[in-house]
Amino acid sequence: MENKCILEIKGIKKRYRRLGLGGSAVTTALDGVEMALFTGETLGLVGESGCGKSTLAKIILLLEKPDEGQVLYHGRDISQLCGEELNRYRREVGMVFQDPLASINPRHLVAKTVGEPLALHLSLSQEERQRRLEALLKLVGLPSELLSRYPHALSGGQRQRVGIARAIAVNPRLLIADEPVSSLDVSVRAQLLNLFKDIQEEFSLSLLFISHDLSVVRFISNRIAVMYAGMIVETASTATLYEEPHHPYTKLLFASIPRLGKRGGDDIGERVRATAPNFAKGCPFAPSCARASNLCREDKPLLVAVGQGHLVACHLFV
Numbered sequence: 001m002e003n004k005c006i007l008e009i010k011g012i013k014k015r016y017r018r019l020g021l022g023g024s025a026v027t028t029a030l031d032g033v034e035m036a037l038f039t040g041e042t043l044g045l046v047g048e049s050g051c052g053k054s055t056l057a058k059i060i061l062l063l064e065k066p067d068e069g070q071v072l073y074h075g076r077d078i079s080q081l082c083g084e085e086l087n088r089y090r091r092e093v094g095m096v097f098q099d100p101l102a103s104i105n106p107r108h109l110v111a112k113t114v115g116e117p118l119a120l121h122l123s124l125s126q127e128e129r130q131r132r133l134e135a136l137l138k139l140v141g142l143p144s145e146l147l148s149r150y151p152h153a154l155s156g157g158q159r160q161r162v163g164i165a166r167a168i169a170v171n172p173r174l175l176i177a178d179e180p181v182s183s184l185d186v187s188v189r190a191q192l193l194n195l196f197k198d199i200q201e202e203f204s205l206s207l208l209f210i211s212h213d214l215s216v217v218r219f220i221s222n223r224i225a226v227m228y229a230g231m232i233v234e235t236a237s238t239a240t241l242y243e244e245p246h247h248p249y250t251k252l253l254f255a256s257i258p259r260l261g262k263r264g265g266d267d268i269g270e271r272v273r274a275t276a277p278n279f280a281k282g283c284p285f286a287p288s289c290a291r292a293s294n295l296c297r298e299d300k301p302l303l304v305a306v307g308q309g310h311l312v313a314c315h316l317f318v
Contacts, residue, residue: 005075006174006206007037007060012069014055014230028279029055030066031230034303037174042200042207044221044238046214046253052230053210057178060208061095073174091121094167098179100159104151110137110162111147117169136165140195157188161195168199175200178210193220214257218242223309226250229277229284232303236310246312248289283315291316 014030030052037043045053058064060071062078071078073089081089097103104113114133118124124132134144140161151159160180167175177196181189197220200207211217217224217238224241226234226249234247245251277284283301286292295315303311304318 004039005036006039006073007208008070008072008075009033009035009056009060010070010072012056012059012066012071014052014059014064014066028230030059031279031284032300033069033227033230033232035225035232035235037206037208039206040204041222042197042209042220044217044224045208045210045227046212046217046224047227049212051227053212053227054178056227057095057176057208057210060176061093062090087121091117091170092173094170094172094175096160096163096167096175096177096180098182100156100163101151103163104159106151108150109147110149110151110154113151113162114147114165114169117166121170132169136169139168139199140165141191155188156184157192160184160192164192164195164199168203168205171203172205174206174208176208176210179212180209181216182211182213189216196220214253226253229279231284231313232311233285233314234310234312235303236307240307240310246306246310246317247285247314248291248316249285283313 012030012033014028016027016029018025018027033052033056035043035045045056047053055064059066060078065079073093076085078089111133114136115129118129118132133147137144137146142158142161142165146154146158146162151162154162163180180196181192184192193216196207196209199205207220209217209220221238223235223237225232226241226247228249234241234245234250241250242254245254277287282297282299283289283292286296289296293315299315301313301315301318303313306312306317
């Protein structure tokens with residue numbers, strides 16, 4: 001694996017203003033995200049629902065604009081891209097969504113759905129396009145006769161395979177998968193995870209795999225970034241993170257994994273109170289952390305190295 005950064009997230013912040021009967025309120029979705037994805041690796045982004053994972057994906061895809069910070073692709077700020085550079089970025093970054101029914105037009109045949117990126121980015125004859133469509137379906141394990149079907153005639157797993165075929169149609173260099181197997185049966189989920197692995201290895205893709213499922217992330221990832229309340233609180237290789245988690249939230253997260261003969265959470269060393277994160281100042285996990293000090297409640301911790309490639313945002317390790 002090349003140790004070259006393809007995507008770098010620097011200090012990304014995103015807030016939403018909500019209007020209600022009592023006036024407006026600001027919701028913090030991302031609070032200074034720092035993260036890097038290297039060429040040819042699979043980075044798992046894990047965290048609870050609502051912690052900001054999908055918002056970050058939308059910002060990378062230029063579907064949302066951050067309030068602060070930068071997304072660098074090969075060192076270039078994507079907010080500054082225009083013309084051919086912007087078109088190339090859109091071509092080189094593919095996306096697989098969580099719900100294939102919501103991301104695939106129900107009125108379009110599979111051939112049109114998978115063929116849209118080809119029509120947008122490549123100049124192909126009708127014969128070349130047909131061959132490419134058949135090759136893509138074969139690559140994701142679908143028969144070519146499904147090209148003439150509508151999404152409602154496919155199973156959930158088949159629809160997600162169509163979504164994957166569309167995402168890789170123009171040979172992207174970076175693939176973002178946002179909870180791509182969470183709505184599928186366990187057996188289908190395993191097949192698709194193996195498909196992601198095969199595609200990533202065959203095309204040397206850089207893969208950002210977003211999930212709240214720790215077992216899924218462990219299976220597919222080379223490295224893992226743990227997100228809590230819009231912040232990356234720990235990053236390490238998969239083996240290192242599971243063997244020696246440092247951040248109190250990461251420990252809590254891993255302790256919640258059910259184990260044979262042991263209920264999830266039985267080996268949590270610190271009792272964690274069910275308290276909402278603090279976005280105003282300090283560490284957002286401080287209200288729920290038994291080891292929090294005044295420093296934790298006042299100053300937001302930065303990611304610091306605690307080992308080779310192991311970063312943690314916690315004042316306990318400064």
